Amino acid sequence: MFKDNGYNTAVVGKWHLGLDWQLKDKFEFEKYGLDEKDFEVPDVRMGRNGVFDITKGWFEPNGLDIDYSKPITFGPNQLGFDYFFGTAASLDQPPFVYIENDRALAEPSMITGEFSLDRQGASQQQKWEVGPIAPGFKHHDVCRDMQEKVLELIDNYAEQEQPFFIYYPTHMVHGPLLPDKEYQGKSGVGIYGDFVLQLDDYVGQIVKKLKDKGIFEDTVIIFSSDNGASGVADIPGLIQQGHNPCYHFRGTKFDIWEGGHREPTIVCYPRLIKSGSVCDQLVCHTDFYRTLAELLGVQIAQNEAEDSISNLALWKGENVPVRVDVIHSSANGAFSIRRGDWKLIFVEDNGADIDALRADPGEGKFMPYQLYNLKDDVEEKNNLIDKYPEKVKELQDVLEGYIRKGRSTPGEPQPNARNNPEGDWPQISFMKDFEKVISNTV
Numbered sequence: 001m002f003k004d005n006g007y008n009t010a011v012v013g014k015w016h017l018g019l020d021w022q023l024k025d026k027f028e029f030e031k032y033g034l035d036e037k038d039f040e041v042p043d044v045r046m047g048r049n050g051v052f053d054i055t056k057g058w059f060e061p062n063g064l065d066i067d068y069s070k071p072i073t074f075g076p077n078q079l080g081f082d083y084f085f086g087t088a089a090s091l092d093q094p095p096f097v098y099i100e101n102d103r104a105l106a107e108p109s110m111i112t113g114e115f116s117l118d119r120q121g122a123s124q125q126q127k128w129e130v131g132p133i134a135p136g137f138k139h140h141d142v143c144r145d146m147q148e149k150v151l152e153l154i155d156n157y158a159e160q161e162q163p164f165f166i167y168y169p170t171h172m173v174h175g176p177l178l179p180d181k182e183y184q185g186k187s188g189v190g191i192y193g194d195f196v197l198q199l200d201d202y203v204g205q206i207v208k209k210l211k212d213k214g215i216f217e218d219t220v221i222i223f224s225s226d227n228g229a230s231g232v233a234d235i236p237g238l239i240q241q242g243h244n245p246c247y248h249f250r251g252t253k254f255d256i257w258e259g260g261h262r263e264p265t266i267v268c269y270p271r272l273i274k275s276g277s278v279c280d281q282l283v284c285h286t287d288f289y290r291t292l293a294e295l296l297g298v299q300i301a302q303n304e305a306e307d308s309i310s311n312l313a314l315w316k317g318e319n320v321p322v323r324v325d326v327i328h329s330s331a332n333g334a335f336s337i338r339r340g341d342w343k344l345i346f347v348e349d350n351g352a353d354i355d356a357l358r359a360d361p362g363e364g365k366f367m368p369y370q371l372y373n374l375k376d377d378v379e380e381k382n383n384l385i386d387k388y389p390e391k392v393k394e395l396q397d398v399l400e401g402y403i404r405k406g407r408s409t410p411g412e413p414q415p416n417a418r419n420n421p422e423g424d425w426p427q428i429s430f431m432k433d434f435e436k437v438i439s440n441t442v
Contacts, residue, residue, distance in 0.1 A: 001289070001304075002165040003080040005296055008157050010083040011076045012149050013169040014090050015099075018052070020074035027064040032111045032132060034061075044420075053420040054332065054354050055361040060115055061131040063095035063108065071102040081167070085149050091142055091171040091178070092117060094131020098145075108132030119175065120254065120352070122234035125191065126176045140178050143171050147202050151209050158213035172199040175232035189241045192233040207268075217270045220295075222288060224265040227253045250380040254331035254352035256345050257380050261328050272315055279314045282323045282338070287311045306407035306414050325398065327408065332357045333419075333427040334366055337399045341375035344368055344395040346430055363429040368392050400431055416441045 003009045029036040042057025076084035085100050096112065097104040113130035128139060150168055157164035172195055179194035183201070187193030203223060210216040229235060229245035230253040238245060251257030265283065267273060290308035293300050295315075309323050325339035330351025337344050345351075348369040357365070371385040371392055385392065406414035418425060418441040425441070428434045 001080070001293060001296075001298060003082065005298060006162055008160065008162050008164040009081045009166075010153050010164070011081045011086065011167040011169070012084075012153070013086045013146050013167075014088075014171050014174075015076060015084070015086055016089040016093075016169065018047070018074075019072050019088055019099075021066045021072055022070040023048075023065050024067050029064065031109075032061075032064065034064075034111065051420040053424060055358050055424070055426075056420060058358075060129065061094060061111060061113070062129075063132045066095060066132075068095075068097065068104045068107040072099070073102075075099075075102060077102050083153070086146065086169075087142065087171070090174050091139055092119070092128040092175050094129060094133070096128075096131060096133035096137045096139070098134070098137065104134070106134035106136065108134045110135075118232075120231040122232060122237065124175075125232055125234065126178060128176050139176060140180075143178070143198070143202075144180060146171065147205065151205065154206070154209050154213065158215055170199065170202070172196075172202070173233075175230060177232065189238055189243055190234065192229075192238065192245070193243070219269070220292075221268040222265070223267075224285065225263045226285065227261065228255070228259045228263065229253060248379060251350055254350070256328060256330035256334055256336050256347060256351040258343075258374070258378065260330065260350075267315060269315065274317055277317060279319055281311075281314055281319065281321055282326060283311050283314070284309075284323065284326045287323070291315070302412045303414055306409060306411065309409060325408075327399065327402065329427070335399060335427060337395050338374070339395060339398065341373050342391055342395060343372045343374055343380075344392060344399075345370035345372075346399075346427070361424065361426050363426055365429075366427045367430045368396055371395075396430065403428060403431070403437060 027036070027041065029039065041059055044051060045057045045059050046052060046054060047062070083101065085098070087097070087099065088095060094113065095108055097106060097108060099105065110133050111130065112133040113128045114124060115130050117127060117129045118124045150166060153166060173192065177191045177195050179191055179198050183194045183198040184191070185194065187197045207216065207221070210219050228249070228251065233245055235245065235252060246252055246259035249257065249259035249262055251259035253260055284307070286305070286307045287309050289305040290300060290310045291312050293305070294310045294312045311322055313320060313322055325337055328336045328338070330347065332347070332351050332354050334345070334347030334351035336346060346366050346368055348365070369385060370383050371388060372380045372382065373384060402408045403416065406416045418438065425434070425438045428437060431437055
């Protein structure tokens with residue numbers, strides 16, 4: 001949308017939305033000093049051939065079958081970004097190579113990392129998943145290299161007539177927790193706090209750069225997070241020191257509970273938003289698209305931003321509801337719907353156990369199991385599922401309606417995108433005709 005409206009566009013950081021690498025017809029075990037007999041490659045693999053179902057085959061080390069000499073065929077450059085500099089995914093996920101536009105800047109030659117990396121606890125805070133690594137790639141340098149690239153882009157774009165849009169999915173404060181030396185020990189609450197401190201300073205550097213260039217007043221800055229703090233942060237240890245990074249909410253990253261999803265969002269736009277103002281209305285990251293489209297005066301097609309609602313009224317200072325409800329999903333794909341003070345959850349537990357789902361992806365796991373009134377019970381301790389059956393039915397009907405229409409906003413029905421070519425979708429088995437619904441996906 002920005003590119004079509006005359007903006008210079010760039011993304012710097014972790015892409016983590018899938019890249020169509022060109023693949024070799026075999027795995028390069030020998031190249032990386034591995035014995036092929038030690039590995040069993042599944043026939044169907046998550047992350048290959050359009051399969052993004054976590055119940056399907058998982059293989060480590062990832063990246064042994066990529067032809068790094070060939071361009072990426074579907075990535076940021078194909079989705080509107082003039083420029084891309086970053087990594088394929090988070091700093092703990094291979095392949096460990098820098099990518100510029102559609103090319104890896106160096107070909108991996110070695111293997112690094114840990115098998116079965118602990119991503120939910122603090123046992124491997126400064127480790128990463130096993131995979132190929134390029135010569136000269138240093139995990140400790142990545143965050144600083146990304147920051148320098150963003151500041152360089154602002155320098156360049158500020159001198160041009162066209163406006164610019166930079167998407168900066170930073171590697172901080174995701175695991176591995178690798179704060180730079182100048183921040184180590186400065187927070188007083190360990191390496192996670194130090195990493196947060198580094199991120200805070202990086203935001204300040206960007207603000208200073210915009211001011212130095214004389215464009216701060218005319219620039220929209222949006223800062224948020226896609227989920228709550230990870231267990232890698234050592235949440236029990238932080239709580240002992242008087243800090244809970246998930247505040248008083250239940251759960252953490254991966255979970256369906258509020259601690260997994262409810263995040264502060266900071267929007268700075270001096271031309272429109274009053275400095276220091278606070279708004280407690282329900283919004284969702286999907287809303288950025290329609291909000292910015294309205295700000296630019298851009299008309300949106302029926303098949304665009306189907307789950308986006310403009311928040312521009314909130315930016316203008318109107319503290320009024322803009323969104324009726326919001327849908328969450330947990331690590332294993334379980335759904336919840338929040339409408340008003342009520343939240344209905346379609347899984348019996350926190351929805352974070354991916355291994356259990358892989359072992360048994362069958363029906364029955366994903367039914368209405370938890371109902372909370374967040375006004376009276378923001379910590380989600382009092383399950384009211386048996387007390388308010390009419391509320392359960394009301395919320396389930398709303399969610400089913402969204403799934404059937406393929407959208408949560410008014411407009412023409414749109415197809416849902418299934419998560420693998422076979423069309424498995426046990427997470428909607430609470431729908432009586434879920435198999436028919438799956439057959440209508442693409």
